[in-house]
Each structure stands twice: as C-alpha cells, then as structure tokens.
Amino acid sequence: MFFLIATLAAEARHARDRRLLERLARGEHDALRLLYEGHGAQVLAVTLRVLRRRAEAEEVVQETFLEAWKRAGEYDPKRAPVHGWLLTIARTRAIDRLRSRETAQRTADAQAAEPSDPGRGGPAPLELVEARQDRQRLQAALATLPAEQRAALDLAYFEGLTHREIAERTATPLGTVKTRILLGMKKLAALLEELPAAETEGTP
C-alpha cells in the first residue's frame, strides 16, 4: 500500500507541476512562486554542488526560474517531468558559469570544497514527506553503483568534466573512464524505469 500511495503521490505532484507550467505560460506570477517553493531548494542543491559558492549558486537559481518563466510555453510534458526540466536548465547554467572561471581557480575551489552550507543548508522544513521518501530511495539505489562509476558520473555531471578531463583528473586510462561512464549511465537509465516505485516489478 505504501508504494501504491508513493506512486500516486508522485503522479499527483507531476500533474500539479504541469498545471503550474501551464499557468506560468499564461504569465501568472503566483504559479512561478509555487514552482519556486516546490523546487527552489532542489535547484539550489544542484547549483551549489556545481559552483560551491553560495552567492553564485543563488544567482544561477534566479536565472533558472527566470528562464523557466520565459520558456514555460516551450515546455513539453512528454519529454521530461518539470523538476527534471528545471534541474537540466540549472545544471547547464551552473556548468557554463563554472567553465568561465579560470582552470586554476576551479582547481583551488575543488580543493577547498564546501560540500554544503551548514548554516543555512538542509532540507526545506515543509518538504512533502513523499518527495523526501522518493529521494531517499533514489539515494539508496545510487549507493549500489560501484564507487568508481559513481565518482566518474559525479565528475561529469557536477563538474562538467569530459572523458579526457576525468581521465587526467583521476589518473585513469581513458578507455576505463569511458567504460565507467557508459555502465553508470546504463544503470541510471535502468533506475529511471523503476522509479518512483523502486520496489515494483520491472518495466519494459
């Protein structure tokens, strides 16, 4: 019963997000606020993980929601759920900003990395229980990836590194890095099919 409710709750959230995007396309500011309340904290988590600087990360969150405001009419629910669409915009903008920094600066940042902002970090207090449970299940599933694959995926997704750059950073043969990324992405694709009901039987 729990997983049924989780599945239905996820569907209800996605349906609500789609309606918000429709309202956003009609220029309703209140819809943007609700979208921000629902996803702003997750978007900030991604931009902060990429940029590791709170002020810059919040600027990218701002840019992300302004872009969502401008491009709401282009959103196609068949192509991605709303939260995935927002995270893709945010991650792309954050990586662009990261690349614009000097390589030396980026290396220094990585060495002095702040994984999060302990002062103001942490989950939003009124985050829906279902969303938190979905994320915990996703984290548990990702934890089953071999550490090398997960590290290679993280370097590509959160630091914008290519195969060759990952090979140089980790002093690993290029072919090995490509294999890790390939296998890791295949596992992520399989996970995607199983979510949000990770305990369900397989899907095609």
Added chain:
Amino acid sequence: MTDQDFLEAVGPWALGAMDAEERAELEAFLAANGARPEIQSAIDRARQAAALLGESLDPVRPGDALWPAILRGLPQRAAPPSAVAARPARSPIPWLIAAAGIAAALLATSRATELQRGLGEAQTQLSSARSELETTQRKVGELATVRTAQVDAERRFGDCTRELEALAKRSPLPPGAISLLDATDLKLVALAPQPGKSGRAVALHSPKLARAVVLSASLEVVAGRSLQLWVIHPGKAPAPAGFLVAHSGLLSGELDPKLFALGKPAAFAVSREPEGGSASPTEVLLVGALGS
C-alpha cells in the same frame, strides 16, 4: 554512426562527458536523425537518467532574499503575492523641517538668542525624529519579513493539506483493489509510457489469487475513446482484458481473471481504442513487464 552506436553513446552525451570530437560525431548524427521519435525519446530518457544525480541531492533552503530577487528580474515586476502591504510610517520630518524654517526666519527678530535656542531644539528633535524613523522603518521591514514567512508557511501548509485531502479522496479504492490489498503475495507492476506517450499506471497483482487491478491518476480520458486493458502471455498476441473506468477520481479496471488461467502473463498493457474496444491494440500507451 548507426542507430545502435547512437543508443550506446547517448548516455555519455546527455551527461556532457563527451570530448569535442565524439560530441561532433554524435551531433552530426542528430542533425540527420534528431527528428525521429525513437531518437528523441532516447535523448529524453538519457537526460532524465542524468538528472537523477541532481535529484538525489538533499535540498538546500534558499536565502530569504532569493525570491524577491527573482520577482525583481521578471519582465513585468509584481509585488510578492504574500508581501505585507505595510502602510508607510508617517514621517515627522516635514513638520520639523518646517519648524526649523520658521525658527530660522524668526532668528532675524530681536528675540534672536531665544529663537536660536529654539532652532537648536528643533534641530535636535529633527535628528531624533530621523533616528526614530529609521528604527521604525527597520521594524516595519522586520515585521514584513516575519509576516511574509508566516504567510509562506500557511500557504505551504495549505498545499500539503490539499494534497493529502486529494489523496484521501482517492482512498476509496475500487472494491476489487481493496480486496487485493490483503493478498499476502501482492506485487506492484509499474506500467511505463511507450515512446511519445505520457501517463503512468500501476497494477496490483496477486499471482496466488490470479487477479490484477490497474490504477492510474494521470492517463488522459478522451471523449469517444476507451482505455483498454491487455494481458500479454509469452509468445502470444495481447488478449483484451477489460477497460479502465473513472472511479473516485482514479481510473481503475480489473484484468479479466480468466486470462490468468492461461498461464503466467509476461506483461500488462493499456491502449487507447475506439469506444467499446478492439480485438487487438492499435495505440499502446503503457506497458509493464512482470518480473520472474
């Protein structure tokens, strides 16, 4: 690059891991083939798979100044919906400036010394009033922030309550589903959308009872068309198994129990058909494979 090469490469490409030459080769393939639905679908799935890495992070609460900054950046600026319309505090400054002006004018009279003292007092009062005004403005600002946070919390609480109420309204599941919930071997089968289709469904399946009920909250109902259920046995054509119908805000339907007597099914499916159904599926929307 063949389709198979593309399907292998699309994951690393969506992740942004490809070096320039690899990316150029894949993007040349996309220039020629990107409009094909199966290619578009593979791209979408790869991007969603990559986004799981971001979705897995614990959320980080944005600072209070971020939402007002977003609002300010909108092409047509609007006041935050929850902002408190604080009436501006009535400033005592114009009064005191006038008083100081009058005092200065009177300074020219023979009572200069006395009035000069009056001017000094007025200036002191002016300075004090300025300070008081700044304090008041700061307090109004703090109150507005507190009020905004309170309204935000109330709004979020309302959202949560509405969502729970919506779920509660759906809780009267169809009777067939309720009786299945007691099955000791209950399994859930996720029915996923086919390329180019949307919506999801879940099937409650008890192999021991040889019964299954399909539920969906997101499939679109189209007038004059039926949502038909199918049971697929290994190596056989899909067998019509009933229909999804609206029930308490959910679409639900029990798969024809007789079909389970033919052996263990390989998959369940939902299709959109002309009203009354078809002998074989024409527009398959969702498919869910059963595990071993």
